[in-house]
Each structure stands twice: as C-alpha cells, then as structure tokens.
Amino acid sequence: MSDALSTQHEEGRPTPIPEGPGPTGDEITVLVVDDEPSNQTSLAKIFQREGMRVFTADGARSALEVARKHKVQVVLTDLMMPGTNGVELMRALKEVSPDTETVLMTAYGTVETAVQAMRDGAYDFVEKPLKRMTIVKSVRKAAERQSLVAENRSLKQELKLLTTREIVGQSPALRRVLDVATQAAPSSATVLILGESGTGKELLARYIHGKSSRADGPFVAVNCAAIPESILEAELFGHERGAFTGAVSKREGRFARARGGTLFLDEIGELSPAVQVKILRVLQEGEYEPVGGHTVRADARIVAATNKDLVAEVEAGRFREDLYYRLNVIAITAPPLRARREDIPLLVDHFLGIYCKKNGRARLTVPPEVLQKLSDYPWPGNVRELENVIERAAVLCRNEGLALSDLPDAVAQAAAAPPAAVQFPIGTPLEEVERRLIRDTLAHTAGDKSLAAQLLGISTRTIYRKLGETE
Ligand SMILES: Nc1ncnc2c1ncn2[C@@H]1O[C@H](COP(=O)(O)OP(=O)(O)OP(=O)(O)O)[C@@H](O)[C@H]1O
Numbered sequence: 001m002s003d004a005l006s007t008q009h010e011e012g013r014p015t016p017i018p019e020g021p022g023p024t025g026d027e028i029t030v031l032v033v034d035d036e037p038s039n040q041t042s043l044a045k046i047f048q049r050e051g052m053r054v055f056t057a058d059g060a061r062s063a064l065e066v067a068r069k070h071k072v073q074v075v076l077t078d079l080m081m082p083g084t085n086g087v088e089l090m091r092a093l094k095e096v097s098p099d100t101e102t103v104l105m106t107a108y109g110t111v112e113t114a115v116q117a118m119r120d121g122a123y124d125f126v127e128k129p130l131k132r133m134t135i136v137k138s139v140r141k142a143a144e145r146q147s148l149v150a151e152n153r154s155l156k157q158e159l160k161l162l163t164t165r166e167i168v169g170q171s172p173a174l175r176r177v178l179d180v181a182t183q184a185a186p187s188s189a190t191v192l193i194l195g196e197s198g199t200g201k202e203l204l205a206r207y208i209h210g211k212s213s214r215a216d217g218p219f220v221a222v223n224c225a226a227i228p229e230s231i232l233e234a235e236l237f238g239h240e241r242g243a244f245t246g247a248v249s250k251r252e253g254r255f256a257r258a259r260g261g262t263l264f265l266d267e268i269g270e271l272s273p274a275v276q277v278k279i280l281r282v283l284q285e286g287e288y289e290p291v292g293g294h295t296v297r298a299d300a301r302i303v304a305a306t307n308k309d310l311v312a313e314v315e316a317g318r319f320r321e322d323l324y325y326r327l328n329v330i331a332i333t334a335p336p337l338r339a340r341r342e343d344i345p346l347l348v349d350h351f352l353g354i355y356c357k358k359n360g361r362a363r364l365t366v367p368p369e370v371l372q373k374l375s376d377y378p379w380p381g382n383v384r385e386l387e388n389v390i391e392r393a394a395v396l397c398r399n400e401g402l403a404l405s406d407l408p409d410a411v412a413q414a415a416a417a418p419p420a421a422v423q424f425p426i427g428t429p430l431e432e433v434e435r436r437l438i439r440d441t442l443a444h445t446a447g448d449k450s451l452a453a454q455l456l457g458i459s460t461r462t463i464y465r466k467l468g469e470t471e
C-alpha cells in the first residue's frame, strides 16, 4: 500500500486537489482518510457537492502531512486501515493540529472500538454502509464544534495578551528600577513614577500593585489629562444626587472604586490647581469629600505618574510644591530605551512572539542587520514605539525573516549609536574619573539628574556632592 498523498494528482484519478491559501469564510475543510481510492473519490464528491473543501489521504502518514500544511477542521477516517488505524491517527493528529475533530467510519463488528475511540476524544462515528445524509450531518456538526473550540481558544489567548503584560528586560538600569519597585510595593507608601512617554510607567504601576498586599483589590487607573477639568473632581471623588445640574443620582468616584486596592493617577502633571489641593488633602488627611457630600475615609494606595519634569513645573508655579513632596515619597524613573539598548533584542523577541501569534503566523526571524538597525535607532517613543514597529512588521512582512523594508524609514536608516564607553588614561585620579563619568552620564540623560543617578546606581544627592554643587 503506497502512502503517497493522493492530493499529489495521479493520472486517471479524479481526486480533488485543493490549492492556494487556507479556507475562507464559512467553507468547511474536511480530510477524508481511506486506503481504498474509490472510497476516497466517492466521499470527496459528496462533500464537494456540499460546498466543502476536501483533502484526501490514503493513510495516517499522508493524513498528518496534510494536517501539518493546511488547516483541517474535520478528519473523516476509516477505522481499520492496513498498517495503522483511525484511533492512532487521531492521537497523532492531536499533536499536529489540536483543534481538528475526528469522525470515524466503522465496519460491522467494530462499533465497540469506535465507542472506545469516542471516549478517547473522537467526535462521532458513522457505520458502514455509509449513508450520505448521516456522514454529511456528522461532519457538519464536527466542523461546528471545531470552530467553536478554535474561537474560544483564540479569544482566551487574546485576553491573556491583554491582561498579562510582563516587564521584559535584563539591563542594569531596568533591574535597579524593578528592585526599587519590588521594595516599595508591599508598603502603602505613595510612589511617583517618572519617565518619558512609552517607557512603561503604567506597566510599573501595575507591577507595584501586583506585588503589594492589595494585589487582590482593584487597580483603578485615571488619566488626569484625558478627563475635562470641569468633571475631574466628581470623577475622582464621586458626587451626591443633586450635587450639580445633571447629577441625577449618587455616583461613586475612582477613589471609592479603588478601595482596598491601588489608584493610579496617570499624567499627574496635568492637574489643575483646584484638583491638586483636593488630592493633597487626601494624601495628608486620608480623607475627602464627594461633591455635595460628607467626608469619607480614603483607602487606596496612590501611585502617580508623569512624563513632565515636575521639579520644573514646581519652579514655574504650575505644580504645588507641597503636593510634589507628598507624592515624591518613593520616586522611580523609568529609564528611556536608548539608555538600555541591551534590552532591545529581548523586547523585539517578546513583541514578535505576541504579534506573530496575534496575526496567526509563524514566528518571524530577525537577521543581524535588521536587529542592528533596531538597536541603533534612538527610540524617542521608547518601548511603545518599538512595540508599534514590531506589530506593523508582523503584519507587513511577506517572508520568514524581517527585512529592512518591513521597518519604517526612520528606523531602517538609523545611524550607529555613539559608543557608550568612556575611556580614561592610566593614572587618572579616581575623583576625576567619577566626575567625568557623572558629567558624561548627565549629558546622556540630557541633564536629568535623577535618571543619571539611577543609571550610576547612586543617589541624586551623591551626584550633587561629587560635582561640588548644592541641591
Ligand atoms: N519593559 C517592558 N517590557 C514589555 N513591555 C513593555 C515594557 N515597557 C513598556 N512596555 C509596553 O510598552 C507600551 C507602553 O507602556 P506604558 O503604557 O506602560 O508606558 P507609559 O510610560 O505609561 O507611556 P505614556 O507616558 O505614553 O503613558 C505598553 O504596551 C507596555 O506593555
């Protein structure tokens, strides 16, 4: 018995040869496995007449080959075939194509085996002599189940992608940040997360919440810049019925919803002076008043974030100094991606994993010259920009490996990054080495002292001291 694929067309055999891409729309895909060519042909005809896409195979090996290459919803297989049987095929199929459903064709006297096969996961069995209506009905129902199971699986996967976001990176700069975050998490201290746009501030806030004793409570995020000033107060603190025109019923605010959990105040640098006063009061007294209501005790841990330079905002008189100090109990600066280029390959790999899966395609490879460009580009939009670039490439790429043409022009044309190393002649006094290293690091962080301190693993105060400056 030859095990050749019958889809490899042979002279005089009217076996259908499905070509081209996978099934589209509602077309059902069925694979008929029977060692008898005439059975294959007649079954194929039946399903084709039903508008289904049909593959045929004459044994387990060729059937598995088809299932590896094409999306097969249902396998209709003979139970007894020379050298193999339908149950073994079904088990092997689970490895190659876990969602595929199996319907067995059984001859008289093998029903017991078929019943056992159903316990092992077959969808159905049909008895010979076959009746057209019966097999069509069974295959249709099996296909329906396959679609439901596959859809369920992909929805679950998508949900997982949305909810579990790990922090990827091994660089010393990121590790230091995670160390501080891990240490700060269990306390109820207010945390202020600083950093450029797209550096992962929200991700860090969720990380802190997840590692805190309030992890089972809610994580409530408020984007202070996105909510119009006129309604921000009511949104944060809630309001009583009739507190203002349109307040037709009492409404809980975000502080109340974050009870027992964490309130993430994002874009805190955008708060109006009026709301700044109210938040200061919660931080100082641990209580607030809903609009038109009575004093309530707050029970939310506050994590705030901004991409603004809050010290400059304080100096310019736009942000209350007392609030700044209240928020700044523990400050964490998310380092820009260009200050931790060693994380780029890991992040590229991480996002390729996510977006290739999302687009239902095999994992793309990244040739060295492409990875080099991705590493050289300065990433002004940080991790978010990198994520977008990889998502776009995972959609556009037509080959198995990423090409420079799959990247936006700015990335594909990135010039090599300047070397990060600083060299000193032997005999340079240690103090001088320290001073120069600090100055170069400050140049690298565009004068951001708190980031430079993090990169160097020292306190901001030490930076001032070593440079002989006063704070
Ligand atoms: N270290 C990281 N590992 C994996 N994903 C990351 C990392 N940092 C950021 N991301 C991803 O990058 C995107 C941007 O992150 P996030 O929203 O936390 O940044 P942000 O600093 O809050 O940005 P913005 O200031 O613009 O609000 C998100 O999709 C996030 O999951």
Ligand SMILES: [Mg+2]
Pocket: 201, 202, 266
């Ligand atoms: Mg954010």
